[in-house]
Amino acid sequence: MKHFLRVVTQFFVFLYCKCLWRGLKFVARKFTGRCELQRICYNNKHGARRTLKIESSLRYSKNELLQSALSTHPDKVEKTIDDIMALKKINPDTNPQLSISLQASLLQIVGYRSLVAEVEKLRREPYDCENLDHEDMLMKLWKELRPDTPLTGRISKQWCEIGFQGSDPKTDFRGMGLLGLHNLLYFAEHDKVTALQMLHDSLQPKSTDRNSVVHSETNKPEWELKNADKAIGYSFAIVGINITDLAYSLLVTGALKTHLYNVAPEMPSLLHFQQTFCYLMQEFHRFWIEEDPSDIMEFNRVRSKFHRRILRQLKNPDMALCPHFAASDLHLVNL
Numbered sequence: 001m002k003h004f005l006r007v008v009t010q011f012f013v014f015l016y017c018k019c020l021w022r023g024l025k026f027v028a029r030k031f032t033g034r035c036e037l038q039r040i041c042y043n044n045k046h047g048a049r050r051t052l053k054i055e056s057s058l059r060y061s062k063n064e065l066l067q068s069a070l071s072t073h074p075d076k077v078e079k080t081i082d083d084i085m086a087l088k089k090i091n092p093d094t095n096p097q098l099s100i101s102l103q104a105s106l107l108q109i110v111g112y113r114s115l116v117a118e119v120e121k122l123r124r125e126p127y128d129c130e131n132l133d134h135e136d137m138l139m140k141l142w143k144e145l146r147p148d149t150p151l152t153g154r155i156s157k158q159w160c161e162i163g164f165q166g167s168d169p170k171t172d173f174r175g176m177g178l179l180g181l182h183n184l185l186y187f188a189e190h191d192k193v194t195a196l197q198m199l200h201d202s203l204q205p206k207s208t209d210r211n212s213v214v215h216s217e218t219n220k221p222e223w224e225l226k227n228a229d230k231a232i233g234y235s236f237a238i239v240g241i242n243i244t245d246l247a248y249s250l251l252v253t254g255a256l257k258t259h260l261y262n263v264a265p266e267m268p269s270l271l272h273f274q275q276t277f278c279y280l281m282q283e284f285h286r287f288w289i290e291e292d293p294s295d296i297m298e299f300n301r302v303r304s305k306f307h308r309r310i311l312r313q314l315k316n317p318d319m320a321l322c323p324h325f326a327a328s329d330l331h332l333v334n335l
Contacts, residue, residue: 035088037084052261163202163234246306284306
């Protein structure tokens with residue numbers, strides 16, 4: 001019986017998508033005098049709410065030109081918009097705003113695809129200790145996080161002080177490749193105060209004297225002072241690589257489209273992704289303290305719960321992950 005109902009449901013969904021939905025589109029165009037793309041642009045504000053609908057409309061169109069618009073080269077977006085306007089018999093002189101809106105959304109769509117490719121390339125590039133650029137980035141990371149402590153050697157237990165697992169950090173980059181190092185260095189360079197504070201906190205065991213901690217850390221945010229008696233203790237660099245994996249997952253699954261379409265006026269860039277990483281780092285730090293895990297063995301549980309919370313937030317098409325860190329030179333607000 002259940003199988004029969006499932007088949008019937010699938011049949012009606014198919015019927016709706018292939019017949020009724022297209023019929024409704026036809027009626028709507030005749031009634032309003034506007035095609036679906038026009039209705040989307042005129043009825044939705046700039047950002048994810050509009051771009052996601054345009055992306056869906058193009059993807060499920062029967063017309064090859066409209067489908068191929070999703071994979072056009074950024075340099076050919078303007079011509080693609082002209083072709084779409086001609087196909088839909090829309091006069092650009094009487095509808096100037098439409099071409100502007102379509103172009104902005106299409107740049108976001110193809111930009112997101114390009115960003116995924118760029119991030120994937122960094123993730124797939126392994127750390128190479130023979131590569132001087134790689135080594136230079138690693139040394140910069142140490143200097144940013146331990147400015148007053150000289151590194152005694154390239155292979156050293158000192159790396160554990162900033163949260164690596166052993167004497168050679170290259171082994172910890174295997175999962176995320178250079179992407180993990182890029183993100184950690186960006187965080188350390190562009191939001192140094194927050195990064196140093198998080199590193200300091202991560203080295204602290206569970207406090208036994210709440211008052212002494214509160215008085216000695218007067219520069220901490222209020223939410224952290226209220227939770228000063230809760231556990232911190234985690235490996236900063238390893239958590240950074242792990243949060244890189246989380247940000248990467250959000251990106252490649254498309255969950256991050258909501259945020260990036262709302263914060264990038266046109267093409268999302270690696271800078272947007274790195275700033276999102278900084279936001280996730282600080283929010284995870286806050287979440288870890290609030291969860292009050294008994295020890296590091298609870299990391300996967302806390303991470304999974306944090307991941308689910310971010311996914312719930314990103315289901316809101318008006319959502320933009322607003323940063324609380326000083327590094328942001330972009331206004332991450334709902335556009």
